[in-house]
Amino acid sequence: MQANNTVRSLPFEFTGKTIEFFGIWIVNVLLIIITLGLYLPWAKVRTRRYFYGNTLLHNSPFDYTARPVALLKGYLIALAFFIAYSVAVNFYPLSQLALMPVFLLAFPWLVVRSMLFRARNTVFRNIRFSFKKKYTEAMVIFAGMPLLVPVTFGLILPYFIYRQKRFLVDNSGFGTTAFSFHARSMQFYKIYLILLLIFVFSFMGLIAAFMLPVLQDVVGNLPTSQFVSQAVEGELAFALGQTVGIVLSLLIYLFLFAYLESRVTNLVWNNIELAGHRFNSSLRVRDLMWIYSTNLMAIIFSFGLLIPWTKIRLARYRMARLMMLAVTDLDDFVKQEQEQVGAAGDEIGELFGMDIGL
Amino acid sequence: MIRLPAFRYDGQTSAQQEVELVFGVAGKVLISGESMQKSFQLTEIKTKPRVGRLRMQFIFPDGSMCEVEDHPELDAVLALLPKPSWQNVIHKIENRLWAIALMLLLAVTVLFAVIQYGIPAGAKYVAFKIPLEMERQMGRDALSLFDKTICGPSQLDASRKAQLEARFLQALQQMEPTQIQLHFRDCGTLGANAFALPSGIIVFTDAMVNMAKNDNELIGVLAHEVGHVVNRHIMRHVLQDSVTGLLLVLLTGDIGSASSFAAAIPTMLVQAKFSRDFETESDDYAARFLQRQGISPIHLANLLQRLAAEHGDEESASTGFLSTHPLTTERVKRLNLVTDRGGDK
Numbered sequence: 001m002q003a004n005n006t007v008r009s010l011p012f013e014f015t016g017k018t019i020e021f022f023g024i025w026i027v028n029v030l031l032i033i034i035t036l037g038l039y040l041p042w043a044k045v046r047t048r049r050y051f052y053g054n055t056l057l058h059n060s061p062f063d064y065t066a067r068p069v070a071l072l073k074g075y076l077i078a079l080a081f082f083i084a085y086s087v088a089v090n091f092y093p094l095s096q097l098a099l100m101p102v103f104l105l106a107f108p109w110l111v112v113r114s115m116l117f118r119a120r121n122t123v124f125r126n127i128r129f130s131f132k133k134k135y136t137e138a139m140v141i142f143a144g145m146p147l148l149v150p151v152t153f154g155l156i157l158p159y160f161i162y163r164q165k166r167f168l169v170d171n172s173g174f175g176t177t178a179f180s181f182h183a184r185s186m187q188f189y190k191i192y193l194i195l196l197l198i199f200v201f202s203f204m205g206l207i208a209a210f211m212l213p214v215l216q217d218v219v220g221n222l223p224t225s226q227f228v229s230q231a232v233e234g235e236l237a238f239a240l241g242q243t244v245g246i247v248l249s250l251l252i253y254l255f256l257f258a259y260l261e262s263r264v265t266n267l268v269w270n271n272i273e274l275a276g277h278r279f280n281s282s283l284r285v286r287d288l289m290w291i292y293s294t295n296l297m298a299i300i301f302s303f304g305l306l307i308p309w310t311k312i313r314l315a316r317y318r319m320a321r322l323m324m325l326a327v328t329d330l331d332d333f334v335k336q337e338q339e340q341v342g343a344a345g346d347e348i349g350e351l352f353g354m355d356i357g358l
Numbered sequence: 359m360i361r362l363p364a365f366r367y368d369g370q371t372s373a374q375q376e377v378e379l380v381f382g383v384a385g386k387v388l389i390s391g392e393s394m395q396k397s398f399q400l401t402e403i404k405t406k407p408r409v410g411r412l413r414m415q416f417i418f419p420d421g422s423m424c425e426v427e428d429h430p431e432l433d434a435v436l437a438l439l440p441k442p443s444w445q446n447v448i449h450k451i452e453n454r455l456w457a458i459a460l461m462l463l464l465a466v467t468v469l470f471a472v473i474q475y476g477i478p479a480g481a482k483y484v485a486f487k488i489p490l491e492m493e494r495q496m497g498r499d500a501l502s503l504f505d506k507t508i509c510g511p512s513q514l515d516a517s518r519k520a521q522l523e524a525r526f527l528q529a530l531q532q533m534e535p536t537q538i539q540l541h542f543r544d545c546g547t548l549g550a551n552a553f554a555l556p557s558g559i560i561v562f563t564d565a566m567v568n569m570a571k572n573d574n575e576l577i578g579v580l581a582h583e584v585g586h587v588v589n590r591h592i593m594r595h596v597l598q599d600s601v602t603g604l605l606l607v608l609l610t611g612d613i614g615s616a617s618s619f620a621a622a623i624p625t626m627l628v629q630a631k632f633s634r635d636f637e638t639e640s641d642d643y644a645a646r647f648l649q650r651q652g653i654s655p656i657h658l659a660n661l662l663q664r665l666a667a668e669h670g671d672e673e674s675a676s677t678g679f680l681s682t683h684p685l686t687t688e689r690v691k692r693l694n695l696v697t698d699r700g701g702d703k
Contacts, residue, residue, distance in 0.1 A: 020410045023452035023461075029609050030465040031448075033472055040608060042445070046409050053412035060365075060374065061413060061425075090596050091496050125374060126367030126423045175372065304609075304624065305462075331373035 007325050009280070014312075014319035016054040022308040024050055041071035051311075052122065055319060058330060065128075066121040104146070108138035119172055130336050132171040141167050158188040165268050174274060175333040183271035191263045195256060202252045206245060251293070258288035269322065275333075278325040283318065291317060359383065360431045366391060369421035379416070379424060381435050387416075389424065396420075400438055407445035410452075469609075473602060473628055478635070481597035485590040490537065490557055493593065497557030504543065504561070512542035514564055522567065522576065529577050533584055533647060542567070550665055552579050554586040556593075569664060577651070578644055578658030585643030591636040598632050633682040641689055645696040659693040662686050 028043035045068045052064040088095045112133055119131040145160040162185040169181035262283035269281035295310035359382040366377040366389060377391035387403065389396045396418075404417040414426045414436075426432065436442065451457045512519065519542060530538055541561045545551070550565040560583045562576070570576045586592065606625050645655040666686040683689075 016410070020453075023454075023458045024410065026458060026461045026465055027448055027452050030461050030468065032608060033465065033468050033605075037605075037608060046407075046445075046448075049406075049409045049412065053409065063415070086600055091492060092499075094499065125372040126369045126421075127372045331371065333372035335370050 007278075007327055010058040010324040010326050010330075012319040012322040012324070013056050014054055014316045015056060016050060016312045016315060018309045018312050021050060021312055025308040038072075041068040041075055044068075044071060051315060055315070057124065057324060058326075060125055060330070063123040064121055065123050066117070104143045105139075108142040109135065111142050112138050115168060115171070124174065125330070125333075127175045127333050127335055130173040130175070132173070134167070134171055137167060158192040159185050161192075161264070162188040165264075169268070169272055173336070176336045177275045177333050180273045181268075181271055182273060183267055187267055188264075191260070191267065195260055198259065199252075199256060202255075206248055206252065254292050254296075255285070255289055258292055259285050262288050276327040279322065280325055281322045283321050287317060287321075360435055362426050362429055362431065362435065364389075364416075364424040364426045366422060366424045369423060377424065379426070379435075381438060389418075396422075401440055403439055405436070405439060405442065407443040408449040472605070477598050477601050477605075478594070478632070481594045481601070482590075484597055485593040488590075488593055490587075490590075493556035493558075497555045497559045500555045501541070501559055501561070504545070508547055509543040509545040509561075509563075511544065512564055513544045514542060514567060518567075522573070525573050525577070526580055529580060529651070530584070532651060533581070534588055538584060538587065550668060552583055554583040554592070558587045560584070560587070569668070570661060572657065574648075574653045574657040575661040577653060578648055578655065578661065581644035581647040582640045582658065584647075585640030586636065588643065589636070589639055591640070595632065595636065599629050602628050602632075630682055634684045637683050637689070638692070641692060642696075645693055649696065655693045655696050659690040662689055662693075 024046055028039070028046065031039040032043055045064065045066055048064040048066070052062040055062045085099070088099070112131070112135060116131045116133060119129040122129045141160075141163045145156065145163065148156050149160065162183065165183070166181045169179050172179045262285050265283055266281045269279045272279050291314055295314065298306040298310055359380065362379045362381070364377050364379050366375040367373070368375070375391050375394075377389050377394075380388040380390060381400075385400050386397050387400055389398075398418050402419045406415055406417075408414070411428055413428075414432060416424045416426065418424070451461065514522075522542075523540065526540055538558045538560055541559065542564065543561055544564045545561075548563055548565075550563060550569040552560065552562045552566050554560050560580065562579070566579065567576065570579075603625050606628075641658075644658055648655045648658065663686060
């Protein structure tokens with residue numbers, strides 16, 4: 001037992017190995033293809049168990065306990081919805097508009113069900129995580145606020161993101177102990193303001209990079225005695241400018257992505273409290289930018305074969321930069337009685353590309 | 359008797375307890391710790407399928423769980439427990455290098471076969487089962503989208519249009535029976551072009567009509583577009599693209615991450631390849647039709663070359679893989695081949 005008021009840093013660590021995960025991944029790929037996707041739930045559970053089980057806090061692993069059969073049921077329901085949606089949108093493009101309100105209303109429900117399923121199936125030291133079913137609040141945050149984004153010219157967006165994160169954290173629990181969220185909305189506004197400034201300035205730079213060759217091209221095309229060779233040079237400069245422009249915009253995109261990802265992740269983790277315990281996340285923009293860009297290259301040039309390596313690498317980095325600031329040891333969390341939860345919400349959300357979670 | 363050091367979690371609190379698991383006493387296991395002794399039948403123990411080198415979990419009927427690090431005698435213990443899950447066979451494969459190599463080879467072969475043959479064949483089968491009628495609304499929406507954005511009413515003079523329509527109708531009667539609707543439009547920025555829309559709508563731009571040196575060239579273009587309709591290319595395209603997209607996203611994992619950004623590139627490559635195959639199929643359809651009509655496919659080849667010259671065609675190998683159409687030189691070569699064969703007769 002630790003004395004009161006002493007805070008210990010307990011490290012998170014990720015112990016997955018590339019070769020080991022490659023074996024799991026390639027077998028999954030093969031079995032998914034030859035079973036026409038039916039193996040997907042088993043593949044997903046094996047992958048998640050590998051990642052959860054290799055994530056250690058203070059040398060205790062997490063565990064993912066979803067049963068593949070439960071996932072399969074949810075997955076088939078989700079697939080039926082997805083096919084119906086694809087068919088409707090392809091044959092009647094206008095039906096997309098009609099389906100919008102349906103999506104808007106279904107979304108909050110999906111968020112809650114999906115969080116519920118994931119929390120319940122995440123286990124640490126034989127104690128399950130939990131999630132409170134606040135459907136009304138979810139409706140306000142995930143269906144009401146998005147409607148206000150265009151009306152307020154996006155000004156409400158950081159507040160919306162803040163409320164989302166608060167909702168996800170405040171309703172989560174470990175056993176009977178609830179998490180709480182201490183960030184303020186102004187901190188989100190600060191991140192998005194800087195993001196906007198970087199975006200505007202880099203965009204101006206990009207326009208300069210594009211416009212310069214175009215101007216040269218115009219000049220090169222002026223009718224002079226040697227207009228043929230000059231025009232060719234101008235075209236070359238234009239092609240070059242285009243290539244540089246594409247590479248630059250990709251880099252800017254990656255930078256903005258890395259910036260937002262690291263700042264928001266750090267802000268959220270650094271403001272989570274669990275019975276007096278706090279967390280510290282210190283992701284750095286340059287590290288993430290380096291990892292994302294080299295991961296992207298690795299995947300492209302290996303025709304996808306390095307995907308396992310990129311995932312292990314990212315997980316290792318994230319966990320190396322996360323720790324728990326514990327005020328006591330981790331022995332006192334108590335189990336909560338919970339009911340069974342179906343996987344349909346989680347699977348529907350995933351197939352439609354919803355990106356929820358911390 | 360086998361003794362394994364373990365961590366015990368009772369399932370009521372998150373407390374961690376160092377214990378020893380003692381196996382081999384009359385089909386029982388003894389959990390022995392500082393302040394507790396518990397014994398269970400071996401048949402009551404549940405284990406989970408093994409994944410990688412994760413710590414082994416023994417789950418007991420009272421809801422408690424013991425976690426065991428990798429241990430030389432672990433396999434001997436597992437042999438005593440109830441029949442393991444079939445997934446442990448998969449675990450064995452995942453952990454042998456030669457098996458991984460074999461799986462890799464198999465996966466690449468199967469993936470190639472599925473994308474090259476499986477998906478196109480499946481899409482073709484399904485597409486021909488769906489009546490063209492089903493595309494009606496889709497076609498109407500597509501045409502009105504063109505009309506609202508880049509296309510205006512045709513500026514061709516009435517007599518030329520009427521003459522061409524009559525010529526086209528005559529040609530259409532010689533083709534397989536399909537419900538083709540012909541439209542002429544003035545689509546400035548599109549330049550000389552013709553396209554087939556869902557449900558058998560075929561649109562010619564004024565620039566295309568004006569570019570043709572004779573009507574036989576336009577008949578060739580018409581036959582090419584009818585080839586798209588008759589072979590149900592739009593429906594097949596929709597089916598093939600969505601299935602391939604879904605497959606590649608499933609294989610590369612989660613949808614919203616940076617790796618799916620990378621998955622977009624192979625998806626684009628595969629979809630462009632599908633599109634090129636359809637163009638070739640339509641060219642072949644057009645060539646066969648022209649020959650039956652006693653028109654040389656060389657007319658279509660001539661028009662293609664003039665189009666390429668106007669559009670400043672992308673005749674470079676680097677864009678070839680992403681291109682939705684085969685290289686003009688390839689298309690012309692193929693059409694000429696048909697012409698040569700026709701000449702032999």
